[in-house]
Amino acid sequence: MWLINTHNFELVRKDNYRENSYAILSHTWEDDEVSFQEFRDPDPSVARRKKGFAKIEKTVLMARERGLNWAWVDTCCIDKTSSAELSEAINSMYKWYEDSAVCFAYLSDMPTHPDILSQQPDDLWQLWKTKLKACKWLTRGWTLQELIAPMYVEFYDMQWNLIGDKKQSSALLEEITRIPRRIIEPYRHPNGLRYQPQHEPIACRMSWASSRETTRIEDTAYCLLGIFGINMPLLYGEGAKAFIRLQEEICKQTTDMSLFAWKASPPPSIGEPEQEFRGLFANHPCEFSEGHFMSIYNMGYTGEITITNRGIRFDGLNLRVNPEHGILMEIGCRKKYRHGVNYPGMRQYICLAKVPRGFVRHNPYKLFDDTSQTEKEIVMFQPRIYIPKDLPQADAFNIATQYNDALFVGFSGPIKNIIARPSDLWDPHRKAFLVGSSQERFAIHLTVGSAIETSKLLGEPFIVVILLEGYIEYRVLSTDDEEFHALLPILEKEQPIPHIWHFDWVTDPGSNGQPFTKTGDRFEVTVIGESDHRENDWIQIKVESHDLQS
Known part of the structure; x- marks a missing residue:
């Protein structure tokens, strides 16, 4: 010095x-x-x-x-x-x-x-x-x-x-x-220690810089190092990446998920389209302009937040699948009144969208709260998920078109316990496999159980195996099928079905909507292929119980 x-x-x-x-x-x-x-x-x-x-x-x-x-x-x-x-x-x-x-x-x-x-x-x-x-x-x-x-x-x-x-x-x-x-002021605790910025939520500290400016873009991040107790090398010339690096370093030192409590700024130019999908990190402190209204609470998340080459990894996280808003992720903070009184139950969530091998932030211009919860909402436990740190606009556009080649699945009847494989390709909100436009031969499948629990037999699962190779082949297996037990270990490991596997597939391309039906002892499964083409194919799975009195 x-x-x-x-x-x-x-x-x-x-x-x-x-x-x-x-x-x-x-x-x-x-x-x-x-x-x-x-x-x-x-x-x-x-x-x-x-x-x-x-x-x-x-x-x-x-x-x-x-x-x-x-x-x-x-x-x-x-x-x-x-x-x-x-x-x-x-x-x-x-x-x-x-x-x-x-x-x-x-x-x-x-x-x-x-x-x-x-x-x-x-x-x-x-x-x-x-x-x-x-x-x-x-x-x-x-x-x-x-x-x-x-x-x-x-x-x-x-x-x-x-x-x-x-x-x-x-x-x-x-x-x-x-x-x-x-x-x-600065305020001192009764023990004589000074109250430090580190006692405030990350979103709150970010909001202090939301309306401030720097001459160099990189200094937007570098001027906040002390506020967050961060040390990192300076790389003038990296531009906006400096702020992404700052958030990476913050992630390594805390589990305060208010870091993700930002709302995207409107496009700078009139007529410029909004970016529907984003990564998990903010682009600038200005996106935390409402962070001073946030307080944090113990949301019970005990897993790790890890920076990897696939993005930000969360282990053991509960996601909410909301029929109206999509997949919601709790971020451990809630709004408060101006005088520090918490809104009752106003826990904050961000919306995610499923992409192959992970998630991205969806609808980044809004935070969601408990008032969006419905009775039809389900909680989905995720052992491990990945979300990118940031997302270029070109990648965001590609995500917006991923449903053009998706395989949608419609459910009716008393369905529960839907397990989709490969899980990396399954969108639980839109009920679709994000299979893309690839013509390679591979298999996806669903394990489905009946929601009627009055009979143990009705709780037995069945598997719908869908083979893709330019067109669609279907195979429905019940638990009493020999193929079910032979195939299950392969499918549970999310491995592709080997080419040497031989059994009779029910192939029905060009069936003009005529269904293939397999009737089991306690339920009926109907699989309908509406189109010969991969684009916008729809499979209808119907569970219908038989002889409920027995």
């Missing part, structure tokens, strides 16, 4: 600095700032003739008046020509502000009131309330941590007149920034 000696303006490297031994400046960058190299130039005029030197000089003099020997200003205390030093500084900056004795927040666009000398700080703050809201300092990404991290922050107008400090102005700052007062 480079510090300015307040007695001789010398820049000194101090790797073992003491806490509360220096003052620090918070400001917005303007034209003609003093760089690290210019400040160290042997000719003092090189730095002094720059417009930005006035801020440095004022900070140093004010620190000296406080009895502090050191001061830090980001423009001249970081060697930005060294990528290693720049990375170290950005990863350490939250702590540097936190360890300062005082932070001077210079509001360069806050005009000076003519009666400033006769006003008390509290009166001044109310006087300049509307002016403060318009200050650039409250719209910049980097100044977020500069407001939160230091214990003491003093605000100065454009003429360096003291306006107030963040403790006495915390109510107004909370109103403007939506950052809780307990974070701003």
